Amino acid sequence: MAMFGSLRLFAKRLLITALVALPFAFGTARADEPLDLSAYDGKVVVLDFWASWCVPCRRSFPWMNDMQAKYGADGLVIIGVNMDAEAGDASKFLADFPANFKIIYDSDGELARQYDVVAMPSSYIIGRDGKQVARHLGFKVKKQDEYEALLREALAQ
């Protein structure tokens, strides 16, 4: 159950991995349980921090759907971490830009702080051994191939 150094304290809590939210779930703001990546040991995890008010996120969702479909069999797991203060806003976004990948909620920013998110959106690629291998800040349509190359590199491990 390898985690990168800063998550060791975290791992001690040993709580079950976050809920998988259905795209049409409604409800008041909530934050999931601390994220336990041990469930994804051996897989490449992409943690993508997004919010309903973030316009580049509208362009990243179709691309992430493509990536999940293309590389899911190779062990890619994309987890979208929603940062909206109100989950209702996230639901409205997901109604227009459906996600074929896991969505978890971090309205209090705990997970974002942990990962030191400095831009919206932000994507963190966590390798099969649980160590963070790359991140990209923002989402640029022109850099899609570059992002995909980083995924392939991580999946090749």
Place this chain on the structure above:
Amino acid sequence: MKKLIMIRRALIAMLLISLAGCSSMGVEPWERDVLAKDEMQLIADPLEVAIDEHIYFSKEASSGGRGFGGGGCGCN
């Protein structure tokens, strides 16, 4: 002369604010939902601002001075 001294002081204040004073102020990148709203942009209605600027430029001795950008969602 006194006016120019005031201007100089204001400029120095601006420089200090931008270089040092602000590293502790602000919000996290994911806390910009309100700031991303159209009505919270520093110039929310550019056409109206341009129209007003033209009216007041024709009737008064001052013009311009106002803004540009910052704030907003800070995405990408």
Place this chain on the structure above:
Amino acid sequence: MKRKNSKSVAATLTTATCALLGTTTTTPVNAQEEHAWEFDTALLYYGEGDSRVQDASVNLLAVRNFVDDRVLSLTLGVDSLTGATPIGAVPFDGPQTFTSPSGLRVKTRPANEIPLDDSFLDTRVAFSAGWQQPWGRLSSFNAGVSASKEYDYLHLGANFKLAHDFNKRNTTVSLGLAFSSDELDPVGGAPQALTSMLDVGDLSNRLGSQSKDVLDVVLGVSQIINRNLVVQLNYSYSSADGYLNDPYKIVSLVDPVSGDPVPRVPTPGVDGPSHEYLFEGRPDQRTKHSIYGQAKYYMNGKVLDASYRYMTDDWDVDSHTVDLRYRWPFSGQSYIEPHVRYYTQTHADFYRTSLDSSAPLPAYASADYRLGEFDAITVGVKYGRQLQSGNEWSARVEFYTSSGSVPADLLIGNQAGREIYPDLNAIIAQFSYSFGW
């Protein structure tokens, strides 16, 4: 439809203003259809009381969003201007006759009224284009051009801006530059400063077309204070060189005791001015400094927008502008926004109501009320509504009123008992419609 990239667009519209990248969005009423083009249109009416200036205009702003935060903005405006404006002569208890700017005819103005020149009938077309793109992850670059044309005036301009974000994009610093090269071709020719208004047909003191160049620099900092508050502070510098006179404005020569205009000896058989008038003359250089501060504060759906600007220049004009807007949404799709603006300025050091005919002429003199000392207040309200389609319309009505005061040392003789400074009362009415395509 919510306006995106409103900040990027501001660059093309305001002199030397800077627009920072920051795609903005809210969740619209309906499906989040992203439009390639966004249009803002506005119909404007501006009308002053007492048969003075009236202006009607159509304005269009088109924004094209390209992938990865690159934006093209285009504006087009057509203004139709009519009406009269104070010519600069002092009123007295007799009629006055003036030669028209073209030198082709004379016009007589009644006694005891501030003389107006009603030769205004003009159409102005203005155009601008601007491009914005990111430069690295945290910076952006803007470039734009502008042009406008009316029958006696041509403006050409270019502007540039660089902006950089730091502190996790909580702080933005930007530097903008705008260059303007204008050409004036006044009716009848630009008059030589401080020379007399002559008889009909006499254009001997007229010069050819004139030019004016302006450089504007804006340095700004904006800072996010908290989740609901953003503030901005700008310093602007402006330097204008060239022909800065208003070619149609005059200054009366008056008797040092009575303050009444000095009558002119008419040329036999020719129409001409009834009294002695000089065309105004301003310095050929003007440097302005401004400090501008703005805060936008969100309070549970309502937005307060407060700003202050201080301007000072080397013509000795100092001004303060305070502007307050309060946007109050209701019933989900509409809002009402009251607005108050207060403006005050001191007069230029060469501002005169008139010139003493017995004294030597000063280097510069202007009786243009816009260089005088006055206070102005604008009070208005705007109502806006978003439609099912996502498009939005709004309407605003404002009242602009200014009242001046002439310092006692500038009034001569009988002028003290007369209304010398032309106060202004105007109505501003605008209807806007925004849509995407």
